[in-house]
Amino acid sequence: MRRFFSITFAILILATAFTVSAEAQSSGSQRVIANIPFEFSASNKRLPAGEYAITVLNSSSDRKALQIRSMNGRFSALVLTNTVIGNVADNSKLVFERYDDRYFFSQAHIAGDSTSLAALRSHKEQKHLMATAKKKSLVIIVAG
Numbered sequence: 001m002r003r004f005f006s007i008t009f010a011i012l013i014l015a016t017a018f019t020v021s022a023e024a025q026s027s028g029s030q031r032v033i034a035n036i037p038f039e040f041s042a043s044n045k046r047l048p049a050g051e052y053a054i055t056v057l058n059s060s061s062d063r064k065a066l067q068i069r070s071m072n073g074r075f076s077a078l079v080l081t082n083t084v085i086g087n088v089a090d091n092s093k094l095v096f097e098r099y100d101d102r103y104f105f106s107q108a109h110i111a112g113d114s115t116s117l118a119a120l121r122s123h124k125e126q127k128h129l130m131a132t133a134k135k136k137s138l139v140i141i142v143a144g
Helices: 002-027 123-132
Strands: 031-036 040-042 045-047 050-056 065-070 076-085 092-099 102-109 115-119 136-143
Touching: 031 092, 031 136, 045 076, 076 102, 092 123
Parallel strands: 040 102
Antiparallel strands: 031 050, 040 045, 050 065, 065 076, 076 115, 092 102, 092 136, 102 115
16 A cells, blocks of 8 residues: 555656646747738748747757747748847847748747847749749838
8 A cells, every 4th residue: 555655656746847847848938929911931831811929949959940830720830040140129020021922931039039030941942032023022020
């Protein structure tokens, strides 16, 4: 009987330790919620207009990845990024490149952070966009 209680107690301690560890990892993640009013592309995926959560996945790495996920969970993209050093931002910002009537996710700048996360784009994709677009402009969405 004593052994049963010891095993039960040990399992309870382990479960509590895992829960605390998971909470510590999730509370440190950087996350931004933004309403994006147009359809856009991110990592070769087309995402419809709507409300999205943008989360930095591996924030301790020098090669960060962003998860862009619709709030209803139906649409998502994983974006590999390069870190660009800049000034500390007061507000979170998402930057999109606009070619004609198409929008492409370009950068995320998280409030309170001095780095921007610039989406990686293949040379082939960049060349295609430059050849087919009449003009390029930047669209910045300030997120809360």
